[in-house]
Amino acid sequence: MKNLFILGLMALLVSCKQEQPPKDYAVIHGTIENPKEGLKLRLYNPETSESMSIKVDENGQFRDTLKLELPVTYTSVYGEVFNLYLKNDMDVEINFDADKISESIVYKGKGKAENDFLKSKSKQVLNLFGKDYKIYLGLNQADFEARTNAFVNKIYSQLEEQQAVLGADFVDAEKKKIDAFKKDMTVQHVEQLKINEELAQGKPSPDFQDYLNYDGGTTSLKDLKGSYVYIDVWATWCVPCVYEIPFLKEVEKEFHGKNIKFVSISVDRKADEKKWRDMIKEKELGGVQLLADNETSSKFMTDYYIYGIPRFILLDPDGNIVSYDAPRPSMPELKDLISSLDI
Structure with missing residues (x-):
C-alpha cells in the first residue's frame, strides 16, 4: 500500500510539472564560430518591417529573450542570410560557423523541428532555381509547370509527414506560403518570357537620353x-x-x-x-x-x-x-x- 501511495504521489508531481503554462516569451541563444568583430545578429520581421539586433560577444556567444505577439519567421542576417522561426515558449539554440553559415548551422532545443524544416526548404528552393534562376523562369510552359508542381507537391508531402512534430498551425502557415510562392513564380515566369523576348541578345537596347x-x-x-x-x-x-x-x-x-x-x-x-x-x-x-x-x-x-x-x-x-x-x-x-x- 505504501508503494502504491508513493507511485501515486510521483505521478501527481509529474502531472503537475507537465501542466505548467507555456512561457509568454521565446529564448534564442547559441555560439558562432569565427565571429566578426562588432557584428551583431540582426533579425528582420518581413511582416512588420521591424528589426532588432542581438549582441554577439568576443567568444561568439549570444542570448536574448523576445516577447512575441505572433509566431514569426525572421530573416536573420550575420553576413549571410538565413531563416529563423520563433514563437513564444520556444528555447532555440543556434550554432554556426560565420564563414559558412548555410553549411554549418545547427538548431537545438524547442524549435529545432520547425527550423530544420525551413533549412531543408531553403535548400530545395535553391535546387529548384538552379545556378541561374532565369533559366528556370524562362522554361517553356509545360516544363515550368512540371518542375514547379513537383517542388510544391514534395514540400506538401514533407509537411504532412511531419505534422505531428511541426504542429498544425506551422504546417498550415507553410502551406499558405508555398501556395503564395507558386503564384509568385507563375507571375515571374510570364514576365521572364516577356523579358527573354524583348531583351534578347542582338535586340536594340532600350534608350536613355540626356x-x-x-x-x-x-x-x-x-x-x-x-x-x-x-x-x-x-x-x-x-x-x-x-x-x-x-x-x-x-x-x-x-x-x-x-x-x-x-x-x-x-x-x-x-x-x-x-x-x-x-x-x-x-x-x-x-x-x-x-x-x-x-x-x-x-x-x-x-x-x-x-x-x-x-x-x-x-x-x-x-x-x-x-x-x-x-x-x-x-x-x-x-x-x-x-x-x-x-x-
Missing part, C-alpha cells in the same frame, strides 16, 4: 555607340553596389585602351546630386559617370525590368544587347566575357 554627366553636360546612349558598353546601374545608398566598386575599377584598369566604355548610371535622387558627386570623388571612380533622370522609375530602368541593384548590362558597338544581366565585376565570368569580345 542623363547628367559628372564631367559636365549630358550624355545619351547614342553618344556611346562605336564601342562596347558595360553599364553599371547603382546608387550611393546601395551597399552591394559600393562593394562592387573596387572590382569594377580593377576590370576598367585591365581593359584600359580597349574598345569598351564603362558607364555607371546612378539612380540616386536629384536632391542627392552632391552626395553622388562626393562619392565619385572619394572613391576615385573612373569611366563615364551619369545620373538618371527619374531615379529607379527612369524609363531605362523600367524597360530593363530592373527591380534591384546593382544591375550590369553589356551592349555591342551598334547599341544592341549582348547581355541584359551581365556578370558582376566581382565575378570572374565578367573578364572571360569581355575577353571573348572583338575589342
Whole structure:
C-alpha cells in the first residue's frame, strides 16, 4: 500500500510539472564560430518591417529573450542570410560557423523541428532555381509547370509527414506560403518570357537620353555607340553596389585602351546630386559617370525590368544587347566575357 501511495504521489508531481503554462516569451541563444568583430545578429520581421539586433560577444556567444505577439519567421542576417522561426515558449539554440553559415548551422532545443524544416526548404528552393534562376523562369510552359508542381507537391508531402512534430498551425502557415510562392513564380515566369523576348541578345537596347554627366553636360546612349558598353546601374545608398566598386575599377584598369566604355548610371535622387558627386570623388571612380533622370522609375530602368541593384548590362558597338544581366565585376565570368569580345 505504501508503494502504491508513493507511485501515486510521483505521478501527481509529474502531472503537475507537465501542466505548467507555456512561457509568454521565446529564448534564442547559441555560439558562432569565427565571429566578426562588432557584428551583431540582426533579425528582420518581413511582416512588420521591424528589426532588432542581438549582441554577439568576443567568444561568439549570444542570448536574448523576445516577447512575441505572433509566431514569426525572421530573416536573420550575420553576413549571410538565413531563416529563423520563433514563437513564444520556444528555447532555440543556434550554432554556426560565420564563414559558412548555410553549411554549418545547427538548431537545438524547442524549435529545432520547425527550423530544420525551413533549412531543408531553403535548400530545395535553391535546387529548384538552379545556378541561374532565369533559366528556370524562362522554361517553356509545360516544363515550368512540371518542375514547379513537383517542388510544391514534395514540400506538401514533407509537411504532412511531419505534422505531428511541426504542429498544425506551422504546417498550415507553410502551406499558405508555398501556395503564395507558386503564384509568385507563375507571375515571374510570364514576365521572364516577356523579358527573354524583348531583351534578347542582338535586340536594340532600350534608350536613355540626356542623363547628367559628372564631367559636365549630358550624355545619351547614342553618344556611346562605336564601342562596347558595360553599364553599371547603382546608387550611393546601395551597399552591394559600393562593394562592387573596387572590382569594377580593377576590370576598367585591365581593359584600359580597349574598345569598351564603362558607364555607371546612378539612380540616386536629384536632391542627392552632391552626395553622388562626393562619392565619385572619394572613391576615385573612373569611366563615364551619369545620373538618371527619374531615379529607379527612369524609363531605362523600367524597360530593363530592373527591380534591384546593382544591375550590369553589356551592349555591342551598334547599341544592341549582348547581355541584359551581365556578370558582376566581382565575378570572374565578367573578364572571360569581355575577353571573348572583338575589342
